[in-house]
Amino acid sequence: MLNMKKVFLAFIILGTCATVFAEEGESIVFNSSTGNYLINHYSQIDKKFEQLIFIPTTKINPALKTRFKVGRGEEVRYGYTLTSGRDSQQAIRLLIFDPVSSVTTNLPNIPLNAPPGKIMGDMMNVANYFDTPALWNARMVYSKGQKAFRISWGYNIETGGLTPGSNVVFGFNSRDLPGIILAAVRGYAPDSQEIDGEELPNAKDGGFGQQYTELVTKKNFVPRPAAVPAIAVPSPFDSAVLLDRIQTQMHTWIGMELLDATYSSQLDRYFAAAADAYRHNQPKAGKEHIQTLRKMLKKEHEDADKDDEKEDGKYEGKSDDKSKRIQIDRLAAKVLDFDLKYVLKRMDGNDKD
Amino acid sequence: MPAYTLARKNGSRHKVGGIAYPQHIAIRLLSGFLVTLLLCIQGFHGTGKITRNFFLSLLIAFLFFESAPVYAAPGSIPATKVTIYLACGEYDPGCTRYSVLTDAVCSRLAPAGYSAFFIAQPPYVGFGGRYIGTCGISGLYVYGWVNATSGAIYDQSGGTCPAGYKYNFTTGMCDPNQLTITISGGTTTEPWHKKHDPEHTQANLPYKATVTDQNGQPQANVSVTITTDVTSDSGGHVHTNGRPKGKLVDQTGATVSTKDGKMTIPGTTDGSGVFAFTFGAEEASGTHTLTATCVGCKDPAKSTVKAEISGLMLLDENPLSYELRGSLDPHPGNHYFSQAAMVQIINLAHSYRVDKAFNKQLMKINDSSLIKGGTFDVLLDWTSESNVHGGHRLGIVVDINNYKTARNTLFEEFAFSSDIKANWHGKGTAPHYHLLLLNEDH
Numbered sequence: 001m002l003n004m005k006k007v008f009l010a011f012i013i014l015g016t017c018a019t020v021f022a023e024e025g026e027s028i029v030f031n032s033s034t035g036n037y038l039i040n041h042y043s044q045i046d047k048k049f050e051q052l053i054f055i056p057t058t059k060i061n062p063a064l065k066t067r068f069k070v071g072r073g074e075e076v077r078y079g080y081t082l083t084s085g086r087d088s089q090q091a092i093r094l095l096i097f098d099p100v101s102s103v104t105t106n107l108p109n110i111p112l113n114a115p116p117g118k119i120m121g122d123m124m125n126v127a128n129y130f131d132t133p134a135l136w137n138a139r140m141v142y143s144k145g146q147k148a149f150r151i152s153w154g155y156n157i158e159t160g161g162l163t164p165g166s167n168v169v170f171g172f173n174s175r176d177l178p179g180i181i182l183a184a185v186r187g188y189a190p191d192s193q194e195i196d197g198e199e200l201p202n203a204k205d206g207g208f209g210q211q212y213t214e215l216v217t218k219k220n221f222v223p224r225p226a227a228v229p230a231i232a233v234p235s236p237f238d239s240a241v242l243l244d245r246i247q248t249q250m251h252t253w254i255g256m257e258l259l260d261a262t263y264s265s266q267l268d269r270y271f272a273a274a275a276d277a278y279r280h281n282q283p284k285a286g287k288e289h290i291q292t293l294r295k296m297l298k299k300e301h302e303d304a305d306k307d308d309e310k311e312d313g314k315y316e317g318k319s320d321d322k323s324k325r326i327q328i329d330r331l332a333a334k335v336l337d338f339d340l341k342y343v344l345k346r347m348d349g350n351d352k353d
Numbered sequence: 354m355p356a357y358t359l360a361r362k363n364g365s366r367h368k369v370g371g372i373a374y375p376q377h378i379a380i381r382l383l384s385g386f387l388v389t390l391l392l393c394i395q396g397f398h399g400t401g402k403i404t405r406n407f408f409l410s411l412l413i414a415f416l417f418f419e420s421a422p423v424y425a426a427p428g429s430i431p432a433t434k435v436t437i438y439l440a441c442g443e444y445d446p447g448c449t450r451y452s453v454l455t456d457a458v459c460s461r462l463a464p465a466g467y468s469a470f471f472i473a474q475p476p477y478v479g480f481g482g483r484y485i486g487t488c489g490i491s492g493l494y495v496y497g498w499v500n501a502t503s504g505a506i507y508d509q510s511g512g513t514c515p516a517g518y519k520y521n522f523t524t525g526m527c528d529p530n531q532l533t534i535t536i537s538g539g540t541t542t543e544p545w546h547k548k549h550d551p552e553h554t555q556a557n558l559p560y561k562a563t564v565t566d567q568n569g570q571p572q573a574n575v576s577v578t579i580t581t582d583v584t585s586d587s588g589g590h591v592h593t594n595g596r597p598k599g600k601l602v603d604q605t606g607a608t609v610s611t612k613d614g615k616m617t618i619p620g621t622t623d624g625s626g627v628f629a630f631t632f633g634a635e636e637a638s639g640t641h642t643l644t645a646t647c648v649g650c651k652d653p654a655k656s657t658v659k660a661e662i663s664g665l666m667l668l669d670e671n672p673l674s675y676e677l678r679g680s681l682d683p684h685p686g687n688h689y690f691s692q693a694a695m696v697q698i699i700n701l702a703h704s705y706r707v708d709k710a711f712n713k714q715l716m717k718i719n720d721s722s723l724i725k726g727g728t729f730d731v732l733l734d735w736t737s738e739s740n741v742h743g744g745h746r747l748g749i750v751v752d753i754n755n756y757k758t759a760r761n762t763l764f765e766e767f768a769f770s771s772d773i774k775a776n777w778h779g780k781g782t783a784p785h786y787h788l789l790l791l792n793e794d795h
Contacts, residue, residue: 044548044743045780045781093762093766094766094769094770096769096770098772116695116696116699116700116703117671117674117699117700117702117703118703120700120703120704120706120707121703121706121707123704124704124707124708137708137709137710139704139708139767139770139771141700141701141704141770141771142696142700143772144693144697144772146696150770150771150772152770154710154763154766154767154770155766156709156710156763158761158762158763159762186766186769188762190760190762194776194777195776196776196777196778196779196780197778197779197780197781198743198778198780199548199743199744199794199795200744200776200789200793200794201548202548202549203793203794205549209549213792213793216774217774217789217792217793218792
């Protein structure tokens, strides 16, 4: 009788296990102790569930320091120091800027939206002019839609990369003024496992497929704000148009949480007033409104108008005054001040009213 | 020569055989006329008075006329009851001019079992060439009305023939309705994506098969059959045998799904003469033909539906910049891309050629999509580890054969630098990279 009970119990346990297994289905579970993801996936090839350990290329703590200053002529010199935090668990192998509006070299400018493939060699030649450290490879391609560029530096050896605590410097020139984008930084995870050999699950299923696609395909990088060429200077120069473009770029920072929406509205008033003044040929009034804007920025960040020589390389999202609510990110304030200062410089000597 | 049912007008007796129907109607009428004329002349005896023989002659003529054989259409059956609503009138003695008579006269002149009265119902106008009776005998001429536009005979006989039959004034029989079936619905759908839509709720097209009679009236309760087929060598596949032909389901269920549909389904038209059904595309692209037939329909109706991804473009050969490979007899065109993916692959291949990391190699570009997209695996038997070939349906992924043994970090990062995800397909006998040109796998 006891044996019968054991057999009966065994059936119940087995049945329960099978049910749980079937109900669980495909899943992604984050392991907080390792930072990896356990992917439980039904293989269409093997006709059974398989477990994969996905190691994201995000086990890094990169700091991206951006410098920008007017160089020769009207060119802006962009420099970047990429530092791998000492707490990074992976080497850094890739830094990507997308979109970048233009770059300038001694070679002819690369046109936007050229026929596919025709000028990839030219792009590669242009990339050769970038400041690129040894063992790294600069690349330049079109951003999707071919209305901007995608610039990257990749570690050029199969293994290794920028080790924790070390840094590298990249750079290039552009005639366009800086805006801010989220750069992508990737670490090195050669042992990561992904679904192999079959079509990936539906990226729009709202469940496993979507989670998998987001994790493995679309967000397997660490974002960092970076100042890159984003605002074309109108030719012939038109300060009102340029102010409009700067303002449009500024609005994109709200979504990146670099700018408070209310504070942005306050800035908008002076942007509109300055542009209106320039449109009505009142450069002095325009200049005053721009100076007001710059004062507002300086009030938030004392060093907004200074050339940035800090080398801490930390995420630049904090205000100087820790107790104060952040209205605008420090990098954003510096970029905006730089762009406004550029307008003033170009208008210098044109004061009439 | 087809056989016709030979029957008396009242359908009391009939036999099979004889000669063609239209000619014999004329012969019947002509012979009746001649016999009647002969008897009438004899009945007058040249006296100019109507004698008893005259009425006798009329009776004989009438019986002869009534007994004359007529030929019915194939499949005709006897009518059980006839109520004829017709018009009546008379010709002048020269049989050149027809005059419509009044209701009273028509009623009086109507033969036994007939009720005659005037009909003037638009859009039926004028008198047509169908008549029962002969000019010059009794002055009774009965005409059917003819639609001036379509030529259809106006027919008010009702309740006399079973469903699917129509009373024939000439033969007195119930002829099978001359039904017409038409088929209508969509003409294009994307191929089914089973992995993303296992219940097959998409890539379905609603269709209607509609049955009407010769007057364009919808016919209810008519049995129909729908069949689907696929054109060989369509959709970029050169396969002749065993291709799935598409799936059909009727729409009686609350949920439309063709997951378990069949290639042939029966059905019955509803009160509007419609049988509704759904065509479901297969995973492979192709041109399908839907055929609808019905009991009583002369000809089947056909409709063509294409399961395809439109707008795919062929990647041109460019042996200096990349290498195209993988074209096989069953799939002669295997390098089709969507417009956005085309830009991505061309830029990527050219970049690969000049990138320092790859030593001026050519990118080896294998399968992307067929000319009309859909799965390569048309027979759905590529399930083994060695030849599974998922995706490649929308022209947005492509296989690269430069790396055949193991993953290559540099290549994966190179692809990522161009906003392309490189998925390693290492299982099976032909490991390769499967590039998601738009970062999605389809």
